[in-house]
Amino acid sequence: DQQVKQNSPSLSVQEGRISILNCDYTNSMFDYFLWYKKYPAEGPTFLISISSIKDKNEDGRFTVFLNKSAKHLSLHIVPSQPGDSAVYFCAASVRAGGSYIPTFGRGTSLIVHP
Template sequence: DQQVKQNSPSLSVQEGRISILNCDYTNSMFDYFLWYKKYPAEGPTFLISISSIKDKNEDGRFTVFLNKSAKHLSLHIVPSQPGDSAVYFCAASAMGGGADGLTFGKGTHLIIQP
């Protein structure tokens, strides 16, 4: 049972344009959502997070939007840069707990084309 779903295994975007990565979840107990970025041969690196009490969080070129009624979140990267090419994982946790394990999606491979 996939509680966190990233339905696009890959996404190709031109440099300078907006990248939009989507994530859906099924567990209504999730109240904290994170995006991680992963380069080959490295561990996931935290990018940005959002609590369920918010619907938007912005950090530089990265913005995460949360639509609780649709159980959907998205990561917007604008403008996209070549260094953004990586696998992006959506993750969620319940009960506001970091001690609870994160549930990850399968990831979306973002490819930024020059």
């Protein structure tokens, strides 16, 4: 049973346009949500996060929106650049003892065409 779902395995966008990556979750106990970017044969890199008490967090071209009532979050990339082409993972964390325990989605492959 997937607690974090990224229903779009791939997304294709033109350079300069907006990329919107979506993520749905089922566990209302998640208190932190994160997005990671991954290139082939490399480890993921942390992009942006949002606490469950907020509904928006912005960092440069990247904005994450959280809709708790819908259990939905999205990552907006504006404007999209060819270097943004990668797999994007959504993750949701619960705090357990001395650690945040994340659950990852299966990823969405973003391709930005020049």
